[in-house]
Amino acid sequence: MSDQRTILKGFSWNDCCPWIVMFRTVALATRARTLLLGALGLLMTTLGWWVASKVFIGEERLGELWSEQPAFAAHVDASVRLPIHAPGGADTEGFPPPITLFGQSIHLGEPLLSTWKKLGQPFYQLFHTSNGTRQLAYYLFGGLWSLVVWSFFGCAICRIATVSLAREEHVGLSDAIAFAKRKWLSHVIAPLVPLWGILILWIPSVVCGWIMNADVGVVLGGLYWPLALLTGLIMALLGIGLFFGWPLMWGTIASEGSDSFDALSRSYAYTYQRPLKFFLYVLLAIVLGILGWIIVTLFAETVIYMCYWATGWGAGFDRINPGAIAAAATAAESEQSGTFVLGSRIIYFWNGCVRVLAASFSYSFFFVAMTGVYLLLRRDVDQTELDEVYFEEDDEINDLPPLTTTQEETSAEGDATEPTEGSSDEEQS
Numbered sequence: 001m002s003d004q005r006t007i008l009k010g011f012s013w014n015d016c017c018p019w020i021v022m023f024r025t026v027a028l029a030t031r032a033r034t035l036l037l038g039a040l041g042l043l044m045t046t047l048g049w050w051v052a053s054k055v056f057i058g059e060e061r062l063g064e065l066w067s068e069q070p071a072f073a074a075h076v077d078a079s080v081r082l083p084i085h086a087p088g089g090a091d092t093e094g095f096p097p098p099i100t101l102f103g104q105s106i107h108l109g110e111p112l113l114s115t116w117k118k119l120g121q122p123f124y125q126l127f128h129t130s131n132g133t134r135q136l137a138y139y140l141f142g143g144l145w146s147l148v149v150w151s152f153f154g155c156a157i158c159r160i161a162t163v164s165l166a167r168e169e170h171v172g173l174s175d176a177i178a179f180a181k182r183k184w185l186s187h188v189i190a191p192l193v194p195l196w197g198i199l200i201l202w203i204p205s206v207v208c209g210w211i212m213n214a215d216v217g218v219v220l221g222g223l224y225w226p227l228a229l230l231t232g233l234i235m236a237l238l239g240i241g242l243f244f245g246w247p248l249m250w251g252t253i254a255s256e257g258s259d260s261f262d263a264l265s266r267s268y269a270y271t272y273q274r275p276l277k278f279f280l281y282v283l284l285a286i287v288l289g290i291l292g293w294i295i296v297t298l299f300a301e302t303v304i305y306m307c308y309w310a311t312g313w314g315a316g317f318d319r320i321n322p323g324a325i326a327a328a329a330t331a332a333e334s335e336q337s338g339t340f341v342l343g344s345r346i347i348y349f350w351n352g353c354v355r356v357l358a359a360s361f362s363y364s365f366f367f368v369a370m371t372g373v374y375l376l377l378r379r380d381v382d383q384t385e386l387d388e389v390y391f392e393e394d395d396e397i398n399d400l401p402p403l404t405t406t407q408e409e410t411s412a413e414g415d416a417t418e419p420t421e422g423s424s425d426e427e428q429s
Helices: 018-029 032-057 059-068 070-079 112-125 133-167 173-211 215-256 260-273 275-315 322-330 338-382 407-417 421-428
Strands: 098-101 104-107
Touching: 018 032, 018 133, 018 275, 018 338, 032 059, 032 070, 032 133, 032 173, 032 338, 059 070, 070 133, 112 133, 112 215, 112 275, 112 338, 133 173, 133 215, 133 338, 173 215, 173 260, 215 260, 215 338, 260 275, 260 338, 275 322, 275 338, 322 338
Parallel strands: none
Antiparallel strands: 098 104
16 A cells, blocks of 8 residues: 655635735725825815804704703714824714724724714714704715715725735726726615615605505505505615625725626625625734724824924923813913914824824725635635735736847748758758
8 A cells, every 4th residue: 555645835814814904904004005095085074074164054953952952962072173182082873882092082983983984974874863954954964075076085995905915916096086987886886876866765664654644545555655654664774784795895896897786786795695704804803903093094193293292392381282272272262472373283283184094094994905805705605816916007917028030030930941952852862
């Protein structure tokens, strides 16, 4: 009996454990180009919500809302504020609850869950019955504005993430922006299609509700109620699929180069066919996002602190410190001179730029991580390898050019292959 042994010459962790691709999402989200795209998207989003608050709410009405609807007023106030303040405080709102680390309040929902909520909340609020006309207009305008903004910047981030995670290749900022210009409209249309479907199904129920204002109409409504339940079932399927699956639409278009209908079908199919794996992949992204967010936030605050510490040795720590600069820059009236206040505001502005760049990690990581989740779900459902990514002709890697021969070399080869008269006679003899 022969003793045959098999030698294992290689082992592919990517084939055995494809989910390890998620561990590269944090490093990819902290790259300069993804942070820059996230920061620009954050600034544009805040600008749109500021316009919505001025047009549909106003300063006078906002003061009344603090007593009537404090939750809505808090959302309006928070939506127009950039993250330029130092983190901290004893904020206990939100889920999951925050923890305190190095004197700073760290929300465990950062960055993935909070970004998911911020981008989706305007459309969720449309289904609340307590909203008035102003609130509905405010949420509708802000939600559409956020959708348009992140259809562009989110598409660029997802394109960078797709090529990097799947192929480990580099996509420049200009190439990502060019791809986003071609595909941003598909990102806008894809989430709106289910909303249009819900709106169409909503109209017959509204008519039935008008009829039910009369007592006889309640009887007719009872007869119609089975159809109303069927309509509610379809609307629930559309709403739940959109609630969980809309982030996958960005990864679909960035990976497949397809249109909004392909993104819509894949997002619903992957959400309903692999709900458990979807949950596990998102849970892994949440854990990685928390670690990355803590590192990025602490790093940004350390940079600002070291700047204060270094300059404080020359100017004095009582004069140049975070508290003094923030008080002089944000207070309506200050005991300091006007020149000191002006300088404090300039310092406060640059510190705010650092914090905005750090806060943009939440958005860049969200789109990078959900791109990784899409690639993993595509592999589970469609058996598609991770490295199968759409490339246009200009983006594809060109092979080596074919070898060309000059006319002299061709004629020389032809002369060498043609037999001479003498050689043919010798061969015949």
